[in-house]
Amino acid sequence: QVYTDYFFDEPVFDLHDGGYIPLEKAEVPEKPLHIPAALKPDKVDGNDVYYTITAHESETQILPGAKTKTWGYNESILGTTVVLKKGVHYHVHLVNELPEVTTFHWHGLNVTGPIVDGGPHAPVYPGGTRDIDFTLDQPAQTDWIHPHPCPNTARQVWNGLAAAVVVTDDEEAKLPFPRNYGVDDIPIILQDRNYHENQLDYKADYDMDGALGKYALVNGTINGVFNVTTQRVRLRILNGANRREWRLHLDDGHEFTQIASDGGTLPEPVRMTKLMLTCAERAEVILDFGDKKPGDVVTLMTDNIPIMKFKIGDFKREDIELPEHLTTIAAPKVTPGLPVTRTVMSGMDDKVRLDGKLFDMQRIDRKQKIGDTVLWDVVNTNDMDSGMIHPFHMHGCQFLVLSRNGKAPYPNEHGWKDTVGVNAGETVRIAVQFTKFGVYMYHCHILEHEDTGMMAQIEAYDPNEKHEYHLISMDEM
Numbered sequence: 001q002v003y004t005d006y007f008f009d010e011p012v013f014d015l016h017d018g019g020y021i022p023l024e025k026a027e028v029p030e031k032p033l034h035i036p037a038a039l040k041p042d043k044v045d046g047n048d049v050y051y052t053i054t055a056h057e058s059e060t061q062i063l064p065g066a067k068t069k070t071w072g073y074n075e076s077i078l079g080t081t082v083v084l085k086k087g088v089h090y091h092v093h094l095v096n097e098l099p100e101v102t103t104f105h106w107h108g109l110n111v112t113g114p115i116v117d118g119g120p121h122a123p124v125y126p127g128g129t130r131d132i133d134f135t136l137d138q139p140a141q142t143d144w145i146h147p148h149p150c151p152n153t154a155r156q157v158w159n160g161l162a163a164a165v166v167v168t169d170d171e172e173a174k175l176p177f178p179r180n181y182g183v184d185d186i187p188i189i190l191q192d193r194n195y196h197e198n199q200l201d202y203k204a205d206y207d208m209d210g211a212l213g214k215y216a217l218v219n220g221t222i223n224g225v226f227n228v229t230t231q232r233v234r235l236r237i238l239n240g241a242n243r244r245e246w247r248l249h250l251d252d253g254h255e256f257t258q259i260a261s262d263g264g265t266l267p268e269p270v271r272m273t274k275l276m277l278t279c280a281e282r283a284e285v286i287l288d289f290g291d292k293k294p295g296d297v298v299t300l301m302t303d304n305i306p307i308m309k310f311k312i313g314d315f316k317r318e319d320i321e322l323p324e325h326l327t328t329i330a331a332p333k334v335t336p337g338l339p340v341t342r343t344v345m346s347g348m349d350d351k352v353r354l355d356g357k358l359f360d361m362q363r364i365d366r367k368q369k370i371g372d373t374v375l376w377d378v379v380n381t382n383d384m385d386s387g388m389i390h391p392f393h394m395h396g397c398q399f400l401v402l403s404r405n406g407k408a409p410y411p412n413e414h415g416w417k418d419t420v421g422v423n424a425g426e427t428v429r430i431a432v433q434f435t436k437f438g439v440y441m442y443h444c445h446i447l448e449h450e451d452t453g454m455m456a457q458i459e460a461y462d463p464n465e466k467h468e469y470h471l472i473s474m475d476e477m
């Protein structure tokens with residue numbers, strides 16, 4: 001079966017929003033698609049690997065003419081890709097060379113909160129550093145690092161901070177997926193920006209429902225071209241936009257296969273011609289260009305706008321059928337006797353709330369015991385005619401989507417996720433389990449909604465082990 005629709009409810013696509021800024025085809029010359037370098041360890045000592053990640057100000061040639069002032073992790077824009085392997089103990093030296101406080105949030109990583117997780121309680125002040133360490137304890141997947149300082153996440157991401165994280169493990173390594181980074185396995189970080197005399201101006205483009213830009217960028221490149229040298233290419237697609245949804249398809253209607261969602265490999269490959277990602281969601285897909293010949297060009301589109309091209313070169317014929325079954329995801333055993341946790345995303349613009357409240361750094365909104373599997377009903381009370389999709393994200397865990405308004409989840413939602421787009425008027429039931437202690441955020445991942453306060457925090461606790469948390473206040477930021 002090949003799916004040919006976007007699954008989400010069309011009436012609440014972002015393009016129906018009054019403040020929607022449509023993408024325009026950028027009239028700038030094509031350029032090779034930027035592929036962020038893989039971050040090199042400072043040191044490897046047995047099972048201990050040491051990395052340094054520096055957030056800094058820089059500049060990037062994005063448009064012809066003056067370079068654009070951009071922020072990045074190690075690189076001038078976005079950041080070096082961090083490759084992590086299950087079971088390895090990482091020591092990360094975080095450095096802030098920005099003129100303001102930031103944090104380094106590992107979106108999708110199962111690490112303790114709030115410090116290693118890097119949410120708003122883990123500031124790194126300008127000129128300062130922080131050292132964290134963790135043992136990678138989750139399956140192969142695509143995650144990302146982005147800043148999370150309250151309430152400046154949106155602006156800092158807009159300025160350029162976002163890096164791909166590639167998690168590998170031995171199980172995924174056995175699957176017939178492309179995995180030669182930069183050659184047949186590439187990140188596709190989708191963002192949109194505006195330029196004012198070639199510069200970013202977050203204030204000018206601010207919108208309470210999320211900043212939108214009229215140009216699409218892939219990995220920081222406008223009109224990028226990727227030279228295809230293998231029959232199959234694996235894309236690790238990340239919606240790294242503040243607000244924009246991406247409705248992806250290829251210009252010739254070419255089919256592709258989704259093999260992974262946020263939290264890793266899907267139980268079964270999902271063949272499709274259209275893929276929609278809401279903010280912060282990831283999808284890994286394999287494109288098979290077996291029906292193409294050298295010189296052919298395939299264009300990746302969102303709605304009717306071309307965003308990058310694949311130029312087909314010479315490749316060695318390699319017809320590979322994906323197995324019908326990729327991995328087994330054990331259905332979670334819901335802990336008996338616990339009520340369903342209900343959490344409500346409501347409003348738009350300055351009215352956005354989570355459970356009727358605005359975020360408070362000092363308030364723990366909920367608690368959940370480590371190891372318990374709890375049903376959560378995530379509700380979006382917007383109405384269908386004039387509402388929007390709110391992408392719901394949780395730190396510190398990967399969850400399973402069980403149903404949407406009582407019906408089956410979308411065909412590509414049968415794997416682990418940490419972000420789920422919730423349609424207007426919809427209740428999405430998920431199964432949530434924490435395995436590590438900590439205080440974690442959960443929030444709408446439209447970054448301006450998050451900054452406004454559509455965010456709350458949960459403590460994952462172990463009754464036999466007490467942890468004290470220093471919840472910082474706004475004036476410590």
Ligand code: C2O
Pocket residue numbers: 105107146148280393395441443445
């Ligand atoms: Cu992408 Cu609170 O995070």
Ligand code: CU
Pocket residue numbers: 105106107108393394395
């Ligand atoms: Cu996160």
Ligand code: CU
Pocket residue numbers: 352389390391444445446449454
């Ligand atoms: Cu929202």
